[in-house]
Amino acid sequence: MSELPADVERLRQIEAWLLRQYRETATVGRYLEVQIGRVQEAIAAASGGRSADAEPGMGPGHGGGHGREPRGRRGGPPAGVPVQPEWVLEVERLSGAARTPVRVHAGDCGQQGAARSLSREEAVRALREGVGPCPFCRPELRLGISVDDPA
Template sequence: MSELPPDPARLHAILAHLDRQLADTDTLRTYLQIQRREVQRALDAAGRRPDRRPRQQTRPAPELPPAAPASRPLSGPTGDGSGFMLEMKRHPQHPNPAVLHVDNCTMASQKTTALSDGELRAALREAEDVAPCPFCRPESKVDDAIA
């Protein structure tokens, strides 16, 4: 610790500040312990009872704005890098956006939807919560696919 001031008034102020910090830390620790116990109870209860909720097999793709007519129709992912696809979000409230990929991108998950060039352009230009893949960079290939 650095050198302390010699006068009692400043030492009392420092002591009061440290006491407040310790109290805040204790309060936070208590709150986190309570939350942890609640999560543990919920986890224990979930492990004892069967999950009765039906599982959704497929999730719909995020809504894209109307696309301009595609210059070349894309019937599905071709695997040769000439098409595009949209990787859906895990769930609607997930913090990460939906991701646009070139159709042979190895970073895409299994939950993808084929896109035409026009749909890709519209998604890049207008769709919220959609981002291009930083690995395959489909935005740089959209003009190459038309040429």
């Protein structure tokens, strides 16, 4: 992006789109990390407990590792990339400063609009206080609680 608009509303729309793209990419990355872990566990089991890194030429930068380890082994996303929250509260954007809660989402849900991060406790409290759960990611099921009106 070489030039950005000057008005705040368009900048916020661009920011929301970029964050949504990042979350979708991060979800794929997490899936791949899980699959890599499963393969590495299978390699360890099949080789009598030795990990792939213990075999000659199989560590990072030596062929089999393709020079990259799963993000979880390096300690998370690269510097400057926002950490994805576990839970988020979607809020309705109004012209004033007040933002009305709309839905609770799982952090990896691609259906959220303008949102702010929530802790697990805040997500449970919001759902119990009547904020609706997202019908796609179903945070109430992931949180293990029931809500009267799931939609």
